[in-house]
Structures are given as structure tokens and as C-alpha cells.
Amino acid sequence: MTSQTLAGHRLPTEIDTIAELEAYLNAALRLEHATIPPYLTALYSLHPGANSDARHLIRVVAVEEMLHLTLVANVMNAAGLRVDLTADDFVPRYPAHLPSGEIDFLVSVQPFSPAAVTTFLNIERPVKAPSESRRLLRRPDLGAGTVLAASPVDPSRCFYSIGEFYEEINRGLRHLHDRYRAEGRELFTGDVARQVTGEYFYSGGGEIVAVHDLDTAIEALTLIIEQGEGLGGGIYDGEGELSHYYRFQQLQLGSYYQRGDVPGRPSGPALDVDFDAVHPVAIDVALTDYPDGSPVREAAQAFNRTYADFLAHLTAAYDGEPQKLLEAVPWMFRLRDDIERLIRNPFPGRPGVHASPVFTRASEEWS
């Protein structure tokens, strides 16, 4: 670990080499992806025809998480790094921990419920470390489960918030960029043809940023931070969109935010939420929870394979074939259809509970 001086303070900068940058960006990919299974499961647990407001709201956030994943991939490609979503540890084992000042919650794959909304708020909550010294915290041993946004170079430490985690990457990018320049080298030498542009990723909430230098890299990561948490303190991000935290808060408060509102007091139209119009899908299921040979186990395995294939397909799109991202739309339909095959069926031996998708990598489950 090295340090740099900024405004008289000694600041920790963990990223001093391209390998450390890669470790951070790989962690960012895992982090961005980790919210997608919980959001998709909550989304598809909604009864068709009910909860229209919640459906639109969660769907858009899920799509924006896809955008974030893509933006991280663009930064990696610009820095000549390879993106791989097929690594064995890529999909977290749920329940998983996200970083925060207090280690107070776990992220689960669960049905839409007040608890799920609380979790979503926890994931997206806008928190800035109270001081420089508290950005990186000592992480107690949490036992099993994935920890997201722990420092990838020092697993005993985690960041105060996702915003601070990205802030660390931004600092590292600046630091590496300056050092490379001083050495007569360039950090951003990736082939621009590998970038995912608006042509391939469109209508995902916010404009995609094609990354080719430090400024565009910072722009891409700043978009992630602002859309997620509104780290700047406002409820709207730089593009005038409501940040995820406040979007989810509307589900708790039962009305929409509109321009001019202050946090916690949305004054827009009413938003109807019906927590009863939900399939009661099982929480954090493993494949082995389903009885051998049962139709739901087969359906869960089928979904699992579709999901693994989907990640492999995305990897190809982020690894030099951006046009493959256009096929993500039909893929998402296939994922939805596979999930629906599960969530509308009872869970064997658990009265009142429905089957639920398993996102854990198939190879892990089968081994």
C-alpha cells in the first residue's frame, strides 16, 4: 500500500499497480453484478397484472445495474484488461454481505417484500465516510458468504460504502495515469473497437460512456456512483434521474418523488404497493435444496445453465464482440421465462413456499 498527499492529508491509495487496478475493477464487476439476482428475483416474484409501479421501478434499477456492469467493463477494456464473468467466484453465494459502516445486513435472493425493500435501500444507501480515516474499515470475520466491496488487495478491510469503494478506484486511476505519464507510458491503450457504445447498449437508463482516457474513465465510474446512491447528497443524479436509493424509498413511502422534493418527503403521485400480490418464493435456495429428480430441480438446473450461458455470452460481448450485447434482450426473456417456470410452482416439502431461481454457478453446485 502506498500513500499520496491531498489537501494536507495522507490518503490511503491501495492501487499502485495495474494488477491492483485489475483486482479492484474485477471486484467492481462482482459488486455490480451481485445486485442483479436479488433485483430480478424480486421483480419476477410480482404477480402479473399487479404492482405495476414496483415492477417498473425495480426493472429500471436492474437495467441500470446492467449499465454499470457494462461501464466497468468499458473501463477495463480501455486499460487493456480482460473481462471475465465466468470465473467460479463471479456469482456471490447468497446471502452475501455488502460493505457499510455497520455490518448490519445481508443481501438475499428473496421475494418482493418490505424486507426486500429494506435490503435494497441498504444496498443503495447514500453514505460518505465521515472522515478520510474511516473510508476503509477493519472487517470483522463474518464467516461464510461472499463479502462485496471488501478491499480486494487487503481482505481484512472493507469500504465504508460502495461510493467510497469507487472513489478508491478513481483515485487509483488518477494515480496510475499520472505515474504512467511520468514514465512516458499510457494507461489507456485498449482497442476502442472493444468498447460497448450506445449502438450496443441503449435505453438502459443513462447514456453509455465509451472510455478512452482518464476523463472518460472517471465519467463512467462517476455515473455509477451517482445513479446508485446520489453520493453528492441530492436525490437526483447529474442526468436529472432519481438515484436508486430514492427510487426504492418511494416503495416504502408510497409516493413518487418529483422535482424540488427534499429527501424523505416525496410529494408526487401516489404509488401503490401490494405486498400480498407476490409469489412467496423461497429465500437463498441452493440447487441441493430441491429434491433429486423433481421437476422444480430440473427447472432450477435449466435456469442455472441459462444463467451461466448468459454470463458467458456477456463475457464475449465485453471481450471484443460488443455487438453480442444486442442479443442480451432475447436472453433476458429466456431468463425471465426460466424464472417464471420456477416461481409459479410450489417448493416440494415447504407448504406456502414457491420455488426460486438459483444463481450460483452450476459447476459449484455440481462439484
Add this chain to the structure above:
Amino acid sequence: MIFPEGAAARTDATDVAGRVYDVVIVGAGISGAIIADRLSREGRSVLVLEAAPADDLTIAGYEGYLNRFYGTAMKDNQAPYPVLPPVPMPRSTDARPLTPGGGPNTGGYLVQNGPHSTDTTYTRVLGGTTMHWEAKILRMLPEDFELADRYGHGLKWPLGYDELEPLYREAEREIGVSADVEDQRYLGLHYPPDYVFPMRGLPASFLDRTVAEGVDGTQVRVSDDEEIEIRVRPFPQGRNGIPNPAYDAGRGFVPVGAVSTHQVEEGGRCQGNNNCVPICPVQAKYHAGKTLARTLHRDVDLLAQAVAYRVHTDDETGRVTRIEYRRYPDPNSTAYETGFAQGRAYVLATNAIENARLMLASGLQDRADLIGRNLMDHAYLLTWARLPEIAGTMRGTNCTSGITDLRGGRFRKGRASFSVDIHNDGWGWATGAPVTDLVRIVEENQHGFELRRSLVDQVSTQLLLAHMIEVLPDRDNRVTVDPRYRDELGNMRPVISFKVPDYTMRGAAFARELSRDLFGKLHAQDFTSYDPAEYGYVEFGGEGYRILGGNHLAGTHVMGTSPGVSVVDDHQRSWEHENLYLVGGGSMPTIGTANTTLTSTALCLRTAEHLIQELRRQDRPLTLATIGAR
């Protein structure tokens, strides 16, 4: 874009009675929405009278349509929309064959007087027929405007392609058209050199590519001295695809997504759901609500559940003085109250049938007796076959490509032109697939996996060609009214007299032969057959055909250069009533082989500009004579 909260309830009959608007528009379809938008941008006050309820201004309302569609067994193009006694709609399921001398079919909303029975429909909901259109959106060819001079057919247009070209571009922006301009330069269609469409063309379906492989480069002998080479070409689409970054001199294009969703990113893109008709689940398809939502943030009032009943005019000046409407407070009851709307100018923007119906029901007629006459609608001839191998039918947008090379040519002296749609939704239109296939397979005692497999295999080899054939204006094809036939609000219903012209039937016969050749080239087995017992059956030249309606209604108040030959001028202003505009397809003197929406939108943009100038002129203080002063 979100409809303002409470917009549907903002205006009531009392408010309307106490106000003289700059413009009163009847109908909240694309024509009315476009004109309301352009006028309100100029700060003009506008009242839109809409026959349907306006609850569907919300996303829940739109999703209500979707859920009704999903839950309905009969998925015709009105399936998503509620059946309301005060605003009946024509429905293709109401069409019946007519027997000579057997009298009209009065069973549906349209009274079908024959001799041919049509399955013409239009949607009386907020947003009009853009709520169920296919959104295939073509420009008319330059030669379509010159049919009379070039080939001696049809009524003369007072405008040509070059005058409409900039308006076509503006309409393409409003609708957000997806197309690649290099595909759309044919038969004289031209654009400014640097033009690109707002969005890139949608990808061709696998079925399109299969057909293209078999038929591209085929030479078609269209007459003794004319041979045309055909190929499969993509259609421009009024739906969101990939915005073209080169649009608008590199400023790009921002598509409008799902209306009335809060905080949803704009620009929901076509997902190829394959039910564009009757309703797009994600609002990727343009509908007039996208334009209308913007207008209601301005000085535009919307009075819903108000069905125009009579256009009142001043006997001396001919000017329209007010529109009388019947407003029903309860959509499930036909109890109504009468109200009046007043404006400085009036725009009838319903559609070719309803505009004419309202004029005739109001006792208004033009000196050339043209109102309601020259009713046109494209004649569709379907042919269908089974391809030798699976071609991915039922995937993608309803119709992405077709054969458009036969839209123009010298052969039009003797026979109608047509364009050929390749339908990605299988034989549905012709046979009711896949439901009918399912029933057949079940009757063959297949079940479980076998049943699913056969259904998929059989449906995914289906090829349906829809030949959209030109129909010329004919005085005897017309809309009239008859006090004997009224709807439950007391409005006289449209009475339709229609005969498919021989010129069109010669085109149909040619199309039938061509499809046989094309099926041969594709090694496809022809399953086409026309049942004489079905509506739309027409005998011609010793053969039977079935002609279906395209719902591209036109011609009932044609535009022209003088009141002796037309109902409206080239601004769609009535010759008889100085402050009345009859807009939409009804003004078109011919329709060629382009779906009518783009051209009528372009005409409405022209009308809006004219209205703006006209209102400005009226507002200018009169200059008093100053001779001798000072």
C-alpha cells in the same frame, strides 16, 4: 413523458362552455395530437374532444389494455380495448358476407351496405388507431402524387412529393422512424443528401432472410414491355430501435419511451414481441399518446367521453360556430348530457370514415357532393405457404421486410400496384394460426411434448405474404348516414358502400400469380385457398379471391385545387367552411401503396403551420387608413 397528474379530469363541460379556444379539435388520434402539439407550442389554446375515456393516461390504463389482450381468446386488433356502449368500434369479427339483395349487414358498428363486405376497423380509444397500428411507415412515391398525369388514374393531388418531403422528415422525427436511408432510395424516393432516419433500421428477421435468399434478383415481367427485378427490402418502422448518432447533423436522436411511467428511462426499444398489432407491451411502438402527453403540459384541454354529435355552422357565412357533443359520465351507460365547444377554428381529426360521418350527420355537404365519397382503403390479398425448413416464424416484429419494387411502374396504366409484406406472425391473419393449428394437433390426439413440438415445428415454417394493393378513388365507394341506423348515443352510424375496383382486382390477380412463382422459388407448399362463404370473397376473371381491409382509410374529403373537384384545399381547409379543417387520410386523393399514416401526419404538420399563420394574421391589429393624416 408523463401525462400531467389529473390531466384527464382537468377540464369539464362547464369549463368548456365558458371558453372560446383558439382551436377545437375533434379526436385525440395522431392527427389531433400533432396539430394540438404544434399549436400549443405557439402558445395557442386548444380543446381536444375525445370520444373515449381518458383513464388510460396512466401506465395502469395502458397495462389494463395489455392484460385484457393477454386474457382474451379472440386476439383481433380491438382485443385490448374495452367494449363501451357509448363509443362502439368497428371490429373485424363483425364482418359477414353479404348476399345480393339481402340488405345491409347492420350487426356491427359499421353498416355494411355492399356490394363487398369489408373488415375495416379503426380504434376509438385515446390515441386512436395508432393504438393498434402495425407502425410500418412508408412514404408515398413521387409518382403516387402524379397518378392522374402519368397514368390517367385517380384524382389529382394539389401537392407533390417535393412539397411534402420536408414534412415527411418532420413526421419521421415525430414518430421516431427506424430505417436505413440507403434501403429506402428506390422508385424515385429521395431525401436530402445527408439525411438519416432518427433511428437505424430494425434487423431483418430470419424469415425475411430466408425469403430473400430464394427470391432476390427475380425478374418479374409486369407488362409486355416492362420487367422489374425484385428483392426483399426492409420497411421503415414507427418504433424504437437504435438511435442514429448521425441524425440531426450529429446531434443524434432521443427516442420517446413508455408514456406515463414515472422515472423510467426513455426509449424502450423494440423487443420483437410479435404482437405489435394490436398492442406493444413496452410502448416501443409509436402511439399518439407520446405526442399528446407533451401537449397537455401546455394550454391544451382534453375533454374525454365527449362524442361529437353535430357541427353547427352559420347559414350566411358558412363558418362553424360550435361543435355539439354528447358527454357520457359513465362509460357503461349511454346516459349523456349535451354540451357545446367553441373555437376560432375547428379541426375534425377523427378518421376518414368518422369525419365524413360527422359532416353528413350534421347535414353538411359540399357543392361537388364529395363528402363521404371516394372512400379508399388498401385491399389486402393474403397468400400462404409452408416452407420446407424451419424459418423462425413468430419471432420479431410483426412485419420487418417485404417486396416494394412493384409499388411503381408503367404497368400502373392498366393495373394496381402493390407491395408485399412478409409476415413474421405466420398464418395468423389468414387462418387464425397458431390457435387453429393447436386445435388441429389436439384433434390428432397429440399431447405433451409431442404436441408442443409439432406446434412449434408447424408454425415456424409458416410463410404469409400480404399483398397490399392500391385502391383508386371511386365516387360510388362511400360513407353515408341513415337515420334508421344510430348508435346508443343517438349518433348516426357510418353506412359503408364498397366495391373493390377492377383496377385493384387486376393487381390482385397479378399478385396471386406472383406469389405462386415466389413460393415455387422457395420450394414452399402453397396452402392458399379462399372460401366463397367468407366475407371479402370476390370473384374476378373466373377466379375467386378474398380481399381484406387494410384499415388505411382515405378519400372521403379529398383535397384539390378548387371546390368543384374537392372538399378541402391543400391546407386541408374546407372550401365551404372557412374556419373548418378536415384532416387525416380523408384528404388524400390517392393512396398508392403507402400506409396512410406518414402522409396524413405530414399533411397535418402542414395544416398546423397554416393554422398558426392564419391565427397570427387574424390577431394582427387592423391598420386604419392613414391617407391624409398628419
